[in-house]
Amino acid sequence: MRFLFAIGVFAVAAVLLGVGVVQKVFFAGDEYTTLTTTVETNAPYMVIDGKTLTMHGTNPIITVSGSKTAFVGFGRSEDVTGWIGSDDYDVLKYSTKKSDFVFGEGTAKNVEPTEVETPALTEQEILTPEGSDLWLGEASGKTTATLPTFLDSDMSAIIAADGKADAPGTVTIAWPLPSRVPFATGFIIGGGVAALIGLVLYLWALRHDRNSQGPRRRGKLPKPPKPRAIRMPTPKSLVSAAPKGRRGITRGSSFVALGLAGVLTLGLSSCSPYNSGQNVAEPTPTATESVEIDGHPPAVTERQLQRILSRISQTVTDADAALDPALSGTRLIGPAQEIRAANYAIxxxxxxxxxxPKLAASPITFTMPQATANWPRQVIAVVQNENDPSVPTMGLMMIQNSPRENYHVEYMVTLEPNAQVPTVAPANVGSALVAPDSKLLLISPDQLSAAYGSVLTQGEASPYFGLFDLTADSLVAQVGKAYKDQKQAAVSERASLEFSQNAGxxxxxxxxxxxxxxxVTVSLNEIETVRPTQAGASVSPEGQAKILSGVSSSTTGVESTYGMELAFYVPPLGSTDKIRLLGYTQGLISARGL
Structure with a gap:
């Protein structure tokens, strides 16, 4: 009976597998709608517009070849043309009237930069689009590159070789088609599972059958009153030792069944979906629609921001491990780089x-991109990992100065525990840039650093004291006027201590x-100057200042500069609210003997 159950399950498995394979082989039809063309390019870049890419769906697979190296990426059309700038490029479109591709030259477009002062970066010529933060996806390879995409008609693809040679000219666009046999895979999987169940039942039946063939114990009956022995007849085996006929089972049968199940299981892999072989993330089924405000899209999408932060986090982590300020400088600028580079030196x-603290890449709990199509572009993000208390909640202000530069973190602040951020525009809409000299806020951004520095130095005597809500301000408690007075009093007998400030x-x-x-994010430098007040006396820096300055004692004095990265919420003009500190990071950035 057990063998009958196993055979029945194997029969069901065979039927399911047969139906699934027949559907896949004879009734599935084409899996893709494919267009292929080869053109003779005359420029280092080639662009395919979104209308062409979305002719038969929003998830085309783009394959390019025809050069020693190949690159293909996709992003918003304005970002593609912004990256190319004034360089020559070709355009590839598909004409439905001609039922063929149309190839021609593109028109260079210069993007006017927004007037925002940012730290200068080392100028270098960037020729290849590979690795740009503008792309929502990219792929590269030797001679051939294949990229699955998720896009809409407002996006375009950019194709290049190395930025010097002409772009590869062989292009294939493949759109996945809906399956004509949607249940075929289910039949195959069901058949494979049934085959495995049948194998288990078969082995179980075989084991039971073999156990039943062994000798059985026979106990002795109690002796009857008469001394005559009673013999029991020898029981016959249910299955003969040497079975014959169609139902005979040999020792090699289990291996045959095992091989059959293996073949059926491996058959599943032959019906797996198309795989390009490229190490790329799987695209989402459909492109996410974005809402624009006043015609300006957000600087980045949330998916794009995750990709950017992952790259930045990896670079900073590698720099932290190697104590390499040059490496961290590829992703950090301004005060964020100054504090980290000084920490490396110490x-x-x-x-x-x-x-x-290390810079985590996720989870991103707050996203505030600028709504703009020009450069520089700014993005504020908050990374908060509640499962790892060793990593503080970080607020990042990132900026992309030009299309061919990647985003750099200019401010990296640890958020205050009770920081409350007011409502901001949705991430798929973007926020407006506020000019540094704006008169529409309680204080203009370019005056905020000096005003807060005055509060740290003068306390209640500062003319700006009433503008700030200091009830939850931990930085004032650490380095405010009370701290400064105490520190000055501690060295007053043998030295003088002066505090001064300047813009970071x-x-x-x-x-x-x-x-x-x-x-608003601003930077502030606070300078401590210690000088001996007695003739022949000297002062000795302590802690990190001693390490960074390399001075053990000085008869003329020591100057230590501490950099501060500050993030505030500034209410609008006329509001009854006060300016709140949202987060800060401070650290020694320089020390020297006078």
């Missing part, structure tokens, strides 16, 4: 000094909130 001299290297950056206020 840790090289003294490995016991703690490292700065970071530009004031501001994005508008929904209540007409703004989130």
């Amino acid at each position: 840790r090289k001299a003294d490995s016991s000094v703690a490292a700065l 290297s970071g530009a004031p950056l501001a994005l508008a909130t929904m209540d007409s206020g703004a989130i």
Whole structure:
């Protein structure tokens, strides 16, 4: 009976597999609608517009070849033309009237930059689009590159070789088609599962059958009153030792069944979907629609921001491990880079000094991109990992100065525990840029750094004291007037301690909130100058200042500069609210003997 069950399950498996394979082989039809063309390119870049790419769906697979190296990426059309700028490029379109591709030259377009002062970067000629933060997806390879995409008609694809040679001219666009036999895969999977179940039942029946063939114990009956032995007849085996006929089962049968199940299981892999072989993320089924405000899209999409932050996090992590300021400088600028580079220098001299908090890439809990089609572009993001308390909640202000430069983190602040951010525009809409000298806020962004510095130095005597809500401001408690007075009193008998301030290297950056206020990031440098007051006396720097300056004692004095990265919420003009500190990072950036 057990063998009958196993045979029945195998029969069901054979039927299911047969139906599935027949459907796949004879009734599935084409899996893709494909268009292929080969053109003779005359420029280092070629662009395919979104209308062509979305002719038969929003998830085409683009394959390019025809050069020693091949690259293909896709992004918003204005970003593609912005990256190309004034360089020559070709355009490939598909004409439904001609039922063929149309090839021609593109028109160069220069993007006017927005007037925003940002730290200068090392000028270098960037020729290849590979690795740009503008792309929503990209692929590269030797001679051939294949890229699955998710896009809409407002996006375009850019094709290149190395930025010097002409772009590869053989292009294939394949659109996946809906399956004509949607249940074929289910039949095959069901058949494979049934075959495995049948194998288990078969092995179970075989084991039971073999166990039943062994000798059985026979106990002795109690002796009857008469001394005559009673013999029991020898039981016959249910299955003979040497079975014959159609139902005979040999020892090799289990291996045959096992091989049959393996063949049926491996048959599933032959019906797997198309795989391009490229190490790329799977695209979403459909492109996400974005809402634009006043004709300006957000600087980045949420998916794009995740990709950018992953790259930045990896670069900074590698730089932290190698204590390499040149590497961190490829993704950090301004005050964020100054504080980290100084920490590297200190840790090289003294490995016991703690490292700065690492920059995590996810999860992104807050996204505030600028709504713009021009450059520079700004994005504010918050990364908060509640499952790892060792990583503080970080607020990042990133900026992309030009189309061919990647995003750089200019401000990296640890958020205050009770920081409350007002309502901002949705991430798929974007926020407006607030000018540094705007008069529509309680204080203009370019005056905010000096005003807060005055509060840190003068306390209640500062003319700006009443503008700030200091009830939850932990930075004032750490380095405010009370701290400074205490520190000055501690050295007053043998030295003088002076505090001064100047604007940091970071530009004031501001994005508008929904209540007409703004989130503003600024930098501030605070300088401590210690001089001996007695003839022949000397002063000795302590801690990190001693390590960074390399001075053990000085008869003329020591100057230490601490950089501060600050993020505020600034209410609109006329509001009864006050300016709130949302987060900050401070650290020693320089120390020297006078």
